[in-house]
Amino acid sequence: MNIEVIGMPMYYGCDVPGSDLAYDFVEKDLEKIFKKNKIIKKIKIKSTTDKKEKYNKKYGKLKYLDAIINLNKNLYIEVKNSLENNNLPIIIGGDHSGVIGSICADLDYYKGDVSVIWIDAHFDIHTDYDSPSGNIHGIPLSVCIGRCRNNYLNFGEIKLNPNNIFYLGIRSYEKEEEEYVRKQKIFYYKDNEIKNENLDIILNKLINKIKTKKVHISFDFDSISNQEFPSVNVEYEGKYTSVGGFYLKDAKKILKTLIENLNISSIDFVEYNPLLDTEKKDLKKFKDIIEVVDEVLK
């Protein structure tokens, strides 16, 4: 398989600097990570706007909306080009607001025939009107579905069907999000349900429910236990930490099983913050997780 690795230097969506640097920390090792598959292109998305202000009256409480939309539009173009060239785009974020461009590129290129598997501690399906923080990394799925009211967030031509969203690892959310997900009958498993049930059975169930030709995987490192991977942008009781979460070995198994059994359109790896990883303990794990893609893909 021919791979394009695309760095998405985004921190505006979580308003904590650091995750924008993750690509820089792995760039020189990409050829070591992708041994079996061929890297056709490596590129880091660039901002093409001077508008970087945090608040703008037009956008209500949402932070850095101009900067986030600009980076995502540039990512959209890059991912769409990569798909047109028959390559597999692997996006290294960045916070989770930086996957709007990749998902919308998949949707437009494959005419909406795309499911999204969201491996995350959070639903990330707040809207511009119910987001408690104004941080856009909490609303990307609502943007892709088209349920935000703000016109500036009208991204891509084809919207994601909410029934084509599949969640694994949820453990922290607001009431409005769970209500919406339940009302729409969206597939989700919380991390404790996954620990209590057999992971193979759950993955099998998920794979059998996929009805689309293509599948986008969005992997948020905050889905992994804080004991094993603390360097993520999660605020919990005032500290950047979280409770619960996947074991690293299960996270690898999830990725391996999904990639082996589904027809993947593109993959994002998000929310690793190297500035919180002062001893560089998580950097190796970050690379190990990405390496699963190379092990499984042919």
Ligand SMILES: [Mn+2]
């Ligand atoms: Mn997320």
